[in-house]
Amino acid sequence: MTIPELLAPAGNWQALRAAVANGADAVYFGVETFNARMRAANFEQEELPELMHWLHRRGVKGFLTVNVLVFSDELVEAASLIRAAAAAHVDALIVQDVGLARLARRLAPELAVHGSTQMSITSAAGVAMAAELGCARVVLARELTLTDLGRLQNQLQQRQLAMPLEVFVHGALCVAYSGQCLTSEALGQRSANRGECAQACRLPYQLIVDGEERDLQDQRYLLSPQDLSAWELLPQLEQIGIASLKIEGRLKDATYVAAVTDAYRQGLDRLVEGLPSAPQSAEQKRSLELSFSRGLSTGWLGGLDHQALVHGRWSKKRGPQIGAFERLSADGWWIIQTQAELKPGDGLVFEAPGYGPLEAPAEIGGRLMAVQQRPMGRLAVRLGPGRIEARGLSAGSPCWLTSDPALEGQWQRMAGQATPECSRGLRLRLQGRLGEPLELRVEWAEGLDPAATEQIKLLSASVLQAASEQALDTSRLQAQLGRLGGTSWKLEGLEPALEGALFLPIAQLNKLRRELVEALAAIEPGQSDSQAPLARDTTDFTELLQSLSRPAHASPLSGPGSGTAVNSEPQLVVLVRSLEQLKALRDQPVASVIADLDQPAELREAVAIGRGCWPGGIWLAGARITRTDERWTLDPLVRAAPDGYLVRNADQLEVLTPLAPCCGDFSLNIANALSAAWFLDHWKLQRITASYDLDLKQMLALVRGCPPGQVEVTAHQHMPLFHMEHCLFCAFLSDGHDHTDCGRPCEKHRVLLRDRSGSEHPLRADLGCRNTLFNGRAQTAAEALPQLMRAGVRQFRIELLQESAAESQHRVQQYSAALRGEISGRSLWQQEQLDSRLGVTRGSLKSGRGVG
Incomplete structure (x- = not known):
């Protein structure tokens, strides 16, 4: 085992x-x-x-x-x-x-x-x-x-x-796949991919189904597992x-x-x-x-159960739920229905009913001052110190045990207990003769480099004398040199090689032992470095970084929307999410179209609709996640035989890159030239899409570090906030537990989540029943287009979400005009009421200098 x-x-x-x-x-x-x-x-x-x-x-x-x-x-x-x-x-x-x-x-x-x-x-x-x-x-x-x-x-x-x-x-x-959550970035300008998660999943949301508020009673924390x-x-x-x-x-x-x-x-x-x-x-x-x-479960390990993963009632620490409030007696005792054993000092909290749909539940509670047993599974308790109002509570209000001082004291003792160092084996060799110092060498020290221990040679301060009594025999030497308590060593062997009956004062043996411990510590891995603060390495890594960021595969511009030379005109790549949007673009001035469709049956039709319509062709996109049993989901992409693929994960890289030109999507999290070079070279990608974590300054740095024309920038999108295995359609619009018994409400209803600011964010389900919550407000990099074009970016992507055919055409015409310089980026985002932002922050767009 x-x-x-x-x-x-x-x-x-x-x-x-x-x-x-x-x-x-x-x-x-x-x-x-x-x-x-x-x-x-x-x-x-x-x-x-x-x-x-x-x-x-x-x-x-x-x-x-x-x-x-x-x-x-x-x-x-x-x-x-x-x-x-x-x-x-x-x-x-x-x-x-x-x-x-x-x-x-x-x-x-x-x-x-x-x-x-x-x-x-x-x-x-x-x-x-x-x-x-x-x-x-x-x-x-x-x-x-x-x-x-x-x-x-x-x-x-x-x-x-x-x-x-x-x-x-x-x-x-986390409710979202780690590395695929852009919520903190889009809503709070803080990136979870940079260690700055704002925990938007722990906030209340209101479910809007087909334009109407859905009453979920006490379920408000829809994204908090x-x-x-x-x-x-x-x-x-x-x-x-x-x-x-x-x-x-x-x-x-x-x-x-x-x-x-x-x-x-x-x-x-x-x-x-x-x-x-x-x-x-x-x-x-x-x-x-x-x-x-926040309540305990086996998470996804025990199997997918969308009803159990998120209870939706609260999103912070509460401890175990132990019962419910019954009433407040006339003499000031709180009567609780519970089977729990409580004692003075424990902390309780009750949830008061009647709070609003996007409000945190009101809590009433305190420390137990006294506890009395009552019949029929009831306890009578007094809360304090001070007066605690129970007027907000009603019979049945749930009760949680939030604190147990006795247990907390036990944890404090557990956390504060000392941990002894491990005792490691040590074997020594001694030799000496009359009139010379006693020589000590290390034959073996567990965990240390033999080459280093061989260099240890210690000599006694005084010379060996003839022994009249108490000669240095093996037992006497082991007794003195083996007194290693308080160190990480234990003497497992000693080989004396002394000529005759010799004597050395005990103080000399003790001194030799202390010197041995110091010598061993000096060659301990990391110990010599820890004696002084570690200076930061200022080595110039420029040459190394350049070699790693220079892909062997640096193909000429090709694929969707590409030209044949680096100085070609900037071109528009459009990602559509419906056949209606796709059909609307057949006569539009775009370089290529990427169809990102939830239904595999529509993929061949999409390729047939778009074949030959655009210079760069019709491309397809797969799901962001492929699980261990989902390799089959790539088969419809292969059978559709498009002109290229937008690839989003390792399975798609393996299967699709040998078949047609591919562009890596933002989900590959490419934020620097070293990452870009690996994907371009190892997987022979035509281009990579810059990570959505980059602001304008960082984006320009990435572009400068890559071969010309091989970075695609998403100029317009509804940022995908949460990408989740958890299905809200199943959890809140069905009685089912997973895709086998949910009845597919995702195909019947249009769902939005309303946050505390009043913004409404569209929810979509993909082929694997994974949910993506999109930002309800589109963001644009239109203001940065001149700088990006001067840096050499030639492919700009706009991603449609729920636009109609007419709206899709309008969006394409706007950005085509902006790329041609006919309208400014500033006027575009102001007229359309878009969020002018690229990545985590607006970067240099904050000042507006040198753009538009």
């Missing part, structure tokens, strides 16, 4: 120590830059040697998260961080950015790279792509089920690809062969890390001991719920 590694989060030193003290095999953490939890306290880069030395002395691995997209002007700084991580003996980097993975393999080939869950890996093709980038492990998307994981292992065996797999088992669940808790699935995960089990929570405190790590350590230890898996006890479940939960 191979027991999975238990991997715990560490947002600061306290959490890191708590993780190790409670049984983590490894911890993951970030520094002040390039990590997806920028709101965590995080560590300083200069602390890496000390941190890794502390972990390694306790037999624990440390993984550095560098799991964000990296912009072109940040690559030198990122290279410096990679070098610092390697020097500090970090065990692995957790990486999202393709270019960063390439850079790490070139700069520090001895440093392992793990593909982050931000890579959206959902299939064997995704794992294979990570392997080609040099990854030694992949962190799979949270959306995969146990069945998917087993199928994936079989598919990897068929490919003869041995790749350790890591999955999340506990903590907060319950937290993940896979404790009961540990045996299945072990049987599938998952290598690492990951606990989410770098924003959580040390007590949370201690409580959750301990719970999973106990579960894994049962597997080690060969004990039958036990159902999670009520006490364990209560502890996990109180440590932090």
Whole structure:
């Protein structure tokens, strides 16, 4: 049996120590830059040697998260961080950015790279792509089920690809695919791909169905999943062969890390001991719920169940629901229907009814001052200190236990307990003769480089004397030199080679032992570096970056909307989402059209409609995600035989790039020239679409770093906010649990989500029943068109969503005129009331200088 590694989060030193003290095999953490939890306290880069030395002395691995997209002007700084991580003996980097993975393999080939869950890996093709980038492990998307994981292992065996797999088992669940969520960026100008998630999924939304508000009663948090808790699935995960089990929570405190790590350590230890898996006890479940939960579930691991994933009632920590309010007695006792055992000091909260559809539920509660048992499953409690009004409550108002001071005290003790260093084996050799110093050498030291230990030669301060009594025999030497308590060493062998009966004072032996410990510490990996702050590496990486960003495959301009020379006229590529829109563009001045259709049956018809209509041809786009059992969804794309494909994931890269010209879409998250070069060269793409995380300045830097004409820019779109495995149509418009019994309400209703600002965002379902919520307000880069054209961009894409035929033609005519310079970008967005923005922020558009 191979027991999975238990991997715990560490947002600061306290959490890191708590993780190790409670049984983590490894911890993951970030520094002040390039990590997806920028709101965590995080560590300083200069602390890496000390941190890794502390972990390694306790037999624990440390993984550095560098799991964000990296912009072109940040690559030198990122290279410096990679070098610092390697020097500090970090065990692995957790990486999202393709270019960063390439850079790490070139700069520090001895440093392992793990593909982050931000890579959206959902299939064997995704794992294979990570392997080609040099990854030694992949962190799979949270959306995969146990069945998917087993199928994936079989598919990897068929490919003869041995790749350790890591999955999340506990903590907060994102409703959107990690790496594919653009909500914070579009609505808050903060990018989740840059560690600045604004948690828009935790806000209330109102469901608008066919133009009417749908009354969902107390369900308001339509996009806020319950937290993940896979404790009961540990045996299945072990049987599938998952290598690492990951606990989410770098924003959580040390007590949370201690409580959750301990719970999973106990579960894994049962597997080690060969004990039958036990159902999670009520006490364990209560502890996990109180440590932090929005309600606990097995997430997607237990299988797709859109009714269970999101309860929709609240979106913050509450702890276990224990009962309901009944009444307030005349003498001031709160009567609660509950089977829970409560005690003074516990915290309770009640939810008051009657709040608005986009309002957070009102909460009433406090500490228990007194508890009395009442008949028929009731408790009478007093809340305080001070007067707490119950007028907002009605009979049946739900009640939660939010705090248990006794349990919290236990967590504090667990988090604060010391962790001794591991005792490692040590073998010594001694030699000496009368009148000479005693010489000590290290024959073997567990975990240290033999070449380094061979250099250790220690001599006693005074010379050996003839022994009148108490000669230096093996037992006496072992007794003195083996007193290594308080260090990480234990003496496992000693070989004395002394000529005659010799004597040395005990003080000299003790001094020799102390010098030995110091000498071993000096050659400890990372220890020598930790004695002084690590200076930031300012090495000039320009030549290396240029070599990595220069693709061997730099084809001339070709494909949809391309010309034959770099100085060709700028051209328009249009993405349509209906046959009506497609037909409306047959006589329009566009270079090519991409049909992004939900129904496979329409693909051949789309190609027939568009064949020969535009210079660059008719192209097709597939889904953003392909799961382990969805390779068949590519067959209709192949059979339709279009002029080219817009590819969005690893499966499409594998299947479609050999068949026709391909352009990589924004979902590949290409934010720097190193990433662009890999996709252009390795997959022979005609062009790549720039990541939507780039503002204008960053976009121009990417364009400058790529071959001319090989970056396509999306100039107009309704930003795809959430891209989700969770189906709101199934969850809120049916009684079904998945696509097998939902009745396909997505094909019958037009659905919008209204947010707290009153904006209404369209919801669409794709072939795999995945939902995309689009920004209700379109954004445009029209103002930046002159700068982008001067930089060499020649293909500009506009993406239609729900436009009619007439509106589609109008949109094309607007942008065609803007590209020809007949109207300014400023007048375009002002007349059409569009959001003038490119990527995360308006970049240089903020001032409006030099554009339009």
